[in-house]
Amino acid sequence: MSSTDHLVSGDQRASPDALFAGVDIGGTTTQAVLCDADLTVLARADAATPARVSGEAMVRVAGDLVAGLADGRPLSGVGVGAAGVVDAVEGRILVASDSFTGWSGFPVTRILGDRLGAPTYLDNDVNAFLRGEVNTGAIAGASEALGITLGTGVGGALWLDGRLWDGPRGAAGEIGHIPGFSDDPCTCGGRGHLETLASGRSIARRYEERAGAFSGTDPITARVVGERAAEGDLVALGVLADAAAGVARGILITVGLLDVATVVVGGGVTHSWDLLGRLIRESLESQPPVSGAPIRLERAGLGADAVTLGSAARARFETLRVAP
Template structure:
């Protein structure tokens, strides 16, 4: 019988669940809707139902569960601290206690961006790298730090949050600040900047499709601005921490062919003072990255690893 850990990615729209072996190979996976408006109990319940279904159809034994959750979390206490208004009854919810009570195995909680970086450093684009900044370009912009081969979340759990560093103009940010990276490089920002330029309403994917057609200079300009802003954020990180390896994921990063030229031009024009070459890689694990990273956290916390 295969011994596994489960990785759970609770997002605002869908929840991804993956059963993983010792080497984090995915045995089976499932995507279910997230009942974000129904509260924490319902959200975790949907994830638990998915875990049970995967266990039933694989016959695997479960040793532990890792959860990656949107919002600010207390990873040590296993509790969500702050959540966006997309979720009801999520802030304050004790995630790991609910999972442990239901499944009878240890459970561990991470912020979803931290889990993303755990996945990419374990078996993804930056596997084995000791120093990495991970960045997710989605509805917002998230960041996480991997230093000396381990996640570094800082004394207040907010280390690596490059999406909310100022210095990127003066546009208002969703967090209440101004001029943050998120105001230029998030999916929401791409939609807004394009709308301001053209008066047209398109999703970030729609803007990407318009830019890829090479007949919409305004769409190209919006992605050019996003890529240049990302590169400046990477250069800030390189200057402050001497970290020069970066992995970029999230929905906006699927338009890598539009972002990368601007990123590389900016990095070439303003190399870090160390002179060390900067490596920027697109995420490898796709929509599995958070779930696999959450499973990697559970595997590490269990200590002896998962057995076959």
């Protein structure tokens, strides 16, 4: 029996003292929170992710963090958000980037659930991000939404009819890997994907390619590009405008196909949200969806807590059936 098949007693379902843990296993840092049944954070902890060591090592770190937070108290459920394509039913990683060693195929929920003695659930990190924002973040209570993360890469997730829709193969909503946005190679091996315009890595690279000797001595990051754009650097502004136009086009494609009207955007690139958000809105307004309905565009409200709280919300839903 996998950890996702653990039976939960009726008393546990009704207990006001239920505790849920949410974990975000990132390429650099693993974060964990302990929450009550209202998703109020009671405690939090983090540690470096041994991404280059093994799947066992990564899950061991996650388990140590959660066990420390619980401090001997029984857990009603544990949720995990992890990068890559995941099998949310079987609780294992299907595809992971080469930043991780021994992660593809790893049975996350079975190993972590056995360690913690609690039902354990796995989501893609962007799906968990969106679940967090729908539960307690910038779009709390939304019945349908597109979630986008602009970080090292570009991720996407869908919330339809009041629930997460991850598709039959766990890849629904992957807006970052829609082709037709440029001629550049993508990190996934494809070409011209939205990620080649709008990821933090791509924004920095495109600025350096265009600015050349004028880029200065500071290490170029997406945040630096955003700051320079805000200061009037025309090269930086052009790069950011291209990223914004690409994001807007990806949004409009999704809106045209699925008729969603709410979009929440998170990730490190949103440090430049005052300018980036305005540019995305201008592009959206210049090409309104065929429905004519206005698109609600929000910056994520939970920051670094979005994935951990979304993961805890998944565990709460599976245990108590508290929507969403």
